[in-house]
Amino acid sequence: MAKAADIQSKRLSKQQLATNFGDLHPPLSDHEALVESDRCYFCHDAPCMTACPTTIDIPLFIREIQAGHPKSAAKTIFNQNILGGMCARVCPTETLCEEACVRQAAEGKPVKIGLLQRYATDQAMSEKHPFTRAKATGKKVAVVGAGPAGLACAHRLAMHGHTVTIFEARKKSGGLNEYGIAAYKAVDSFAAKEVEFVLSIGGIKVEHGQALGKKLKLAQLQKDFDAVFLGLGLAGVNDLGLKNDDLPGIEDAVDYIAELRQASDLSKLKVGRNVVVIGGGMTAIDIAVQSKLLGAENVTILYRRGAAHMKASPFEQDLAQTKGVLIKHWVAPKKVLVKAGKAVGLKCEYTTEKAKKLVGTGETFDIPADMIFKAIGQTYADAATGALKLEQGRIKVDAEKRTSITGIWAGGDCIAGGKDLTVASVDDGRRAAESIHSYLSA
Amino acid sequence: MADLRSNFIGIKSPNPFWLASAPPTDKEYNVVRAFKAGWGGVVWKTLGEDGPPVVNVNGPRYGAIHGADRRLLGLNNIELITDRPLHINLQEIKKVKREWKDRALVVSLMVPCEETPWKKILKEVEDTECDGVELNFGCPHGMSERGMGAAVGQVPEYIEMVARWCKQHSRLPVIVKLTPNITDIRKPAQAAFRGGADAVSLINTINSITHVDLDSFSPMPSIDGKGSHGGYCGPAVKPIALSMVSEIARDKVTHGKPISAIGGITTWRDAAEFIAMSAGNVQVCTAAMTYGFKIVDEMTAGLARWMDEKGYSTIEEFRGRAVPNVTDWQFLNLNYIAKAKIDQDACIKCGRCYAACEDTSHQAIMKEKDGKRHFEVMDNECVACNLCVEVCPVENCITMVQQTSGTDARTGKKISKDYANWTQHPNNPMSVKAAE
Numbered sequence A: 001m002a003k004a005a006d007i008q009s010k011r012l013s014k015q016q017l018a019t020n021f022g023d024l025h026p027p028l029s030d031h032e033a034l035v036e037s038d039r040c041y042f043c044h045d046a047p048c049m050t051a052c053p054t055t056i057d058i059p060l061f062i063r064e065i066q067a068g069h070p071k072s073a074a075k076t077i078f079n080q081n082i083l084g085g086m087c088a089r090v091c092p093t094e095t096l097c098e099e100a101c102v103r104q105a106a107e108g109k110p111v112k113i114g115l116l117q118r119y120a121t122d123q124a125m126s127e128k129h130p131f132t133r134a135k136a137t138g139k140k141v142a143v144v145g146a147g148p149a150g151l152a153c154a155h156r157l158a159m160h161g162h163t164v165t166i167f168e169a170r171k172k173s174g175g176l177n178e179y180g181i182a183a184y185k186a187v188d189s190f191a192a193k194e195v196e197f198v199l200s201i202g203g204i205k206v207e208h209g210q211a212l213g214k215k216l217k218l219a220q221l222q223k224d225f226d227a228v229f230l231g232l233g234l235a236g237v238n239d240l241g242l243k244n245d246d247l248p249g250i251e252d253a254v255d256y257i258a259e260l261r262q263a264s265d266l267s268k269l270k271v272g273r274n275v276v277v278i279g280g281g282m283t284a285i286d287i288a289v290q291s292k293l294l295g296a297e298n299v300t301i302l303y304r305r306g307a308a309h310m311k312a313s314p315f316e317q318d319l320a321q322t323k324g325v326l327i328k329h330w331v332a333p334k335k336v337l338v339k340a341g342k343a344v345g346l347k348c349e350y351t352t353e354k355a356k357k358l359v360g361t362g363e364t365f366d367i368p369a370d371m372i373f374k375a376i377g378q379t380y381a382d383a384a385t386g387a388l389k390l391e392q393g394r395i396k397v398d399a400e401k402r403t404s405i406t407g408i409w410a411g412g413d414c415i416a417g418g419k420d421l422t423v424a425s426v427d428d429g430r431r432a433a434e435s436i437h438s439y440l441s442a
Numbered sequence B: 001m002a003d004l005r006s007n008f009i010g011i012k013s014p015n016p017f018w019l020a021s022a023p024p025t026d027k028e029y030n031v032v033r034a035f036k037a038g039w040g041g042v043v044w045k046t047l048g049e050d051g052p053p054v055v056n057v058n059g060p061r062y063g064a065i066h067g068a069d070r071r072l073l074g075l076n077n078i079e080l081i082t083d084r085p086l087h088i089n090l091q092e093i094k095k096v097k098r099e100w101k102d103r104a105l106v107v108s109l110m111v112p113c114e115e116t117p118w119k120k121i122l123k124e125v126e127d128t129e130c131d132g133v134e135l136n137f138g139c140p141h142g143m144s145e146r147g148m149g150a151a152v153g154q155v156p157e158y159i160e161m162v163a164r165w166c167k168q169h170s171r172l173p174v175i176v177k178l179t180p181n182i183t184d185i186r187k188p189a190q191a192a193f194r195g196g197a198d199a200v201s202l203i204n205t206i207n208s209i210t211h212v213d214l215d216s217f218s219p220m221p222s223i224d225g226k227g228s229h230g231g232y233c234g235p236a237v238k239p240i241a242l243s244m245v246s247e248i249a250r251d252k253v254t255h256g257k258p259i260s261a262i263g264g265i266t267t268w269r270d271a272a273e274f275i276a277m278s279a280g281n282v283q284v285c286t287a288a289m290t291y292g293f294k295i296v297d298e299m300t301a302g303l304a305r306w307m308d309e310k311g312y313s314t315i316e317e318f319r320g321r322a323v324p325n326v327t328d329w330q331f332l333n334l335n336y337i338a339k340a341k342i343d344q345d346a347c348i349k350c351g352r353c354y355a356a357c358e359d360t361s362h363q364a365i366m367k368e369k370d371g372k373r374h375f376e377v378m379d380n381e382c383v384a385c386n387l388c389v390e391v392c393p394v395e396n397c398i399t400m401v402q403q404t405s406g407t408d409a410r411t412g413k414k415i416s417k418d419y420a421n422w423t424q425h426p427n428n429p430m431s432v433k434a435a436e
Helices: A014-020 A030-037 A047-051 A058-066 A070-080 A084-090 A102-107 A113-125 A148-159 A190-199 A218-224 A253-262 A282-294 A314-322 A422-441 B028-037 B086-099 B115-126 B156-169 B186-194 B235-250 B268-276 B286-291 B295-310 B352-360 B387-391
Strands: A140-144 A163-168 A204-208 A227-230 A250-252 A274-278 A298-302 A326-328 A331-339 A342-354 A357-368 A371-374 A408-410 B006-008 B011-013 B017-019 B041-047 B062-066 B072-077 B104-109 B132-136 B174-177 B199-202 B206-208 B230-233 B259-262 B281-284 B337-342 B365-369 B372-377 B398-403
Touching: A014 A282, A030 A058, A030 A113, A047 A058, A058 A070, A058 A113, A070 A084, A070 A113, A084 A113, A084 A190, A084 A422, A113 A190, A140 A148, A140 A218, A148 A163, A148 A190, A148 A204, A148 A227, A148 A422, A190 A204, A218 A227, A227 A422, A250 A253, A253 A282, A253 A371, A274 A282, A274 A342, A274 A357, A282 A298, A282 A314, A282 A371, A298 A331, A314 A326, A331 A357, A408 A422, B011 B104, B017 B295, B028 B041, B028 B086, B028 B295, B041 B086, B072 B235, B072 B286, B086 B104, B086 B115, B104 B115, B115 B156, B132 B156, B156 B174, B156 B186, B186 B199, B186 B235, B199 B235, B230 B235, B235 B259, B235 B268, B268 B281, B268 B295, B281 B286, B281 B295, B286 B295, B337 B372, B337 B387, B352 B365, B352 B387, B387 B398
Parallel strands: A140 A163, A140 A227, A163 A204, A227 A408, A250 A371, A274 A298, A274 A371, A298 A326, B017 B041, B017 B281, B041 B104, B104 B132, B132 B174, B174 B199, B199 B259, B259 B281
Antiparallel strands: A331 A342, A342 A357, B006 B011, B062 B072, B072 B230, B206 B230, B337 B398, B365 B372
8 A cells, every 4th residue: 555546547548438338238129129029928917017116007118119119109108207218228127127027937037128118218209299288277386406306297297287497406407317327327418318308398497506505495486486396316425434534535426426427538537546435326336337447447345234235236236246346245444544645545344243233343454445435325415404394314205295395395316215216206206296286276 | 760751642752741832842943952951742833834934023922921020920922823934844843853753743733724735734744754743723813813723723613624634634643732712621622532633732822911001001012002912821821721621531522532731831740730630741831931941850850759759650650630539519528627727836927817818708817816916717707718828928837627526616517427519408409319
C-alpha cells in the first residue's frame, strides 16, 4: 500500500469501451421472436402475469407477437406499463415473470418474456403514440419527480384528460432510468427516448430544476393544483458508519453511476486500478461491473452475508462474476486505511451468524483500494418536511397510494414497502393516477 | 435384423420406401441421386402424350403452411406433369432401370381419356423395361381442366375403362392413383379393380388454397395477382390418407387388394402405420422435398429397429394388423369407461387442460385445491373425451385410465365388463336386443 492511488481515464480504447458498454442482451430478430413466442403455452390465469408487478397480460401480448402483430403486443404491454420498454431491459425477470413461467418448472428454460417484451415495445415506440387523450377535464395535477413512478402517473392522468405538470429536480427526466440504471442495460439513450415517447401523449409539461423542499413547497402545490403526486425517489445515501468514511477515495456508487450515465465520452471517465465496492444489491453489482468494463484491474464486492442474502438476483451475481468481479461474502469493513489524507484501502473482518445475529469473527485482512464505492442502500430524504406520515422512514400510503393528506398521493421508491424496482414504481404511478382520476371525477 | 425387402404386385424393391411421382422423380439426375441415397423405388414423374411439352407457370408453384420455427406442415403445388420431351424421359428411364436393376421403377402416366393415346404410350413405356405403370387419375389442378388427372379419378366409370385398356394393351403391372377429392374413396378403388388394375395408390393431393394475401387479396401462391387451387400434401394430410386407405382396406369388395400408400409420410413411424393399415409399400414426396433424399436413412433404420423390437422379421408379418380394428362408430364398446388422470408430479400447472375443459367441454377439471393452483380431474364430470390429453404440453402427463370395476362416478352406473354397442343401446330406436 505504498504506492499512490492509481486512478486514471483511458484504461481501455474507445473501441473496447464501446464493446464493453454495448447491449447486455441483444434484441431478438423477427424469426427468433416468432420461435420464442411459439414456446408460450398461453396458460390459464397465467402465473407470469400474476408475478408481474404491473400485471401485464403476458400470454396475450406473446400471442399477438406470434400472430404477426407486435404493435398490438406493445399496446397490450403499454396499457399496463407505459415504461414497458425500459422494464423489458431492466426488470429482474428471472425473479419475476420468467421465474413463474411454467416452462421454468417444466424444463428450467422459461419463455424469454423480457426479450419478447422488448421486441414488441421497440417496434411501437417510434410509431404514433398508441393512446389518445380523453376529453379535457380542466383539472390540473402536479407530479413531483420525473422518474418511473411520476412518468407513469402523469401519462395515465393525461390519458384521462387531466393536465399535468411534472416538477423535476434534475436536468433530465427519467429518474434512475436516466441516472441510475447500468449503461449496458439501456444503450442508445433509451431512457431519454422513452421519456419522449411517454410525453408524446400530450398534456404533460415538465419543469426542470424544481426540487421539492427548496423553492417548490408542498403547500403551494396543494393550492395551485387539484391533486399532487409525489414520486420523489430516494435522495439520501446510507453511511458506512466508520471513521474517515468521508475522505477522498470513498464515493457514493449512485453518484458515480450518474456521472457515468451522463458521460458523453467514457474514455474520459477515471477509474481506479483496484476498486472495492461495499454492498449486496443491484447498485453494488452495477458499479462493480461498470468499473470492470471501464478497465479496472481488480474489482471486489464486499458483502457482509452470504450469496443467498444478497438483494442482487442470482443472475446479477453471475453477471458480475462472469465479467471478472470478485464477490467476497461474509466480510465487513472495519476501518478505513488512510494515507496522506486519502482512503487507500479497508481493513475488513470476517463475519458469521450466531444465534441469527451477524457477528465479527475477529479475523481481519486488509484490502487495498484506489477507489471505494459505497452501495449500501439509499434513504428517503423527507422533502415534505414532516407534513406526511411516514412508515419505516418512507411515506405511508394505502392501497391506492393515497398519503395521510387528502389530495396527495405518492409512489415509487419513496413510499413504505417500495420494492426498489422500476416496474413496481410504474405500477404505483398508474394505480395512483387511477385513484386520482376517480377522486377528480367524483 | 428385420428384412425390409418388399414385393409389391410382383415389383421388388430392397425396402418399401418409394419416391412418389413428383418433381423429385422428374429426371435421371434426381432418380439416380435418390437410388444412391437408398430409396427402394421411384414412380417417375407423370409422362404425357408425345407432342409439344407441357408448359408450367413461371411464377411460384408452391405454397405452404408452417408450424413453429417454420416447420413445414402442409405443402401445396400447382405444377403440372413433366414438361420435358417424352423421348428424353423414356431414354432416361431405360438407362436408369438398366443401371439400377434391384430398384423399383414405375412410370406414371396421364394421357387423354381415349384408347389410342393410352395404347400408344403404354407400348413406348414397356420398351423402357420399367417395372410397372401408375395411372395418374389424381392431380387436382391444371390437367384436370383438360379432362385428365382428377377429372378422370372422379368418375369411376372412366377409371374402370382406362384401367381395362391398360391391362389389355400392356403386360405391365398397373397401379391406379386415386384422387381424394371425392365423396367416397371406395367407389373409384372398386372401379380400378373392376377394370383389372393390380393395385391402387392413394392419396393424390387435396384441392387447396394455402393463404390469401391480405394486401393484394390474391390467393397464394400468387401468379401476377391471381391464384388457382393447388394440390395439398405433407404431414397435414396424413390422417386423411390413413382414413382413406383404411376405407379401401376394410371394404368388402376391395379388402386384401394391394395398396401403395401416399400422404404425408415423413418418418418410419408414418410408414409403419400405413403398412399396418394394409399398405404394401409407401410413397414419399413432401418429406424428401423438405429435407432431401437423406431422410430415407432414418426411415429404413427406424422401421427395421421397430420391427426388431417387436419381433417382426418381415413387413408381411405386421402388414394389415390394424385393419380389423377399424370399425364403424356404431360398433364401439359403450361399456368401455375411462377417466382422465393428471400426474401431479409431471404437471407444470399451465392450466391448458382446465381452460379447454372449462370453456369448451365438460367442466371436469378443478383449478384450485386448498387455495393453491392445482389441476385435477373430477371423475363425476369427466366423459374421457381426451381433449385435455391432447392440449397438455407435457407428454404423458395426462393419461386415460380405463375403469374396470365399481361404478362410473359420472353416471352412477355399475361398470360392466360386457361389450355393448349402439346397435344394442336402449336409446337407439333401431336397437336390436342382444342375444339372450
